[in-house]
Amino acid sequence: MASPSPVKVLGLCGSLRRGSLNAAALRAARELAPPGLELTIFEGLREIPPYDDDLRHDGYPPPVQALRDGIRAADAVLIATPEYNYSVPGVLKNAIDWASRPPEQPFEGKPVGIMGASPGAIGTARAQYHLRQSFVFLNALVLNRPEVMIGQATSRFDAEGRLTDEKTREFVQSLLVALRDWTLRLRR
Template sequence: MTEQQTPLRIVGISGSLRKGSLNTAALRAARDLAPPGVTIEIFDIADIPLYNDDVRTGNGYPEPVQALRDALKAADGILFSTPEYNYSVPGVLKNAIDWASRPPEQPFDAKPIAMMGASPGVLGTVRAQTHLRQFFTYLNGFVLNRPEVMIGQANSKFDPEGRLTDQGTIDFLKTFLASFADHIRYHQRAKSRH
């Protein structure tokens, strides 16, 4: 089996809890457009409680948090799809990252990470993604720098059922996902040499 045939498992996380979320729709599109051998499993963060370290130190991780940590640890890479709220990352996404990043063995360390965002606005979540990148500087996640996926005016690029219909965006997502797979394999090779 060649390196390009080695299966890759990516965990996808949407930063929105909305049923009709454009970012969850973008994540589903990415799952459906993933290159051969790449699987994207979407993890729903809706059941993650508000972060309170007294809970962790007193009783351990709540079950949904432990499930998230286990999924992230087992993944070859992590794909975030985030909306932008008030020029930044939504609280629910920050909350999930705060829970998952607590010791021991925080699962973002040396993990390949990619991000994208969809917005009805023209900037397509550029500010939120900038803040999200900052988190992983501290957590030592290996963020894919390019290509950047900022789906602006996204409400015109998905149909009422949440299916991506814009061919230019479809083609760009395919390029992005192939780049992310290469990014993951690059870091896997680097890790195996050490």
């Protein structure tokens, strides 16, 4: 019996900052990917313009189309988000708003994993719950557990942005295993 094709996951980072802890968390996830999971990180969030339905009616801007195509081609999505003002960063919400417009919004039935890193103690919990609310409307299939909320993240990454905290590495890897296994179950 042939082994199933690898689960292709598109990673989205909700931060544009060069030294982003969440971008570092996504890179760590790519490094920690279990067998049977391939993680590609979408790098075009900065180029996505503010949502404007007039632009959409003229055709999706190329960076938005690239995001939509990437989500559609992926078996699952993994989002790493910071928390701004107790919620989702505007650039991430903007990208989701653009990607989710008709026709054929690509989040429909798509497995989604969420994680986040923050210097604060609760590690993006409120932003993650707000993302979950958005994905209910989009009918995405958000993985419930494990929840990966990397609190006090500045002590868990080194100066080069490598995730060095072993327990956190285990949490991230457990999220990836759960996302892979759940996506494979949904394929059946």
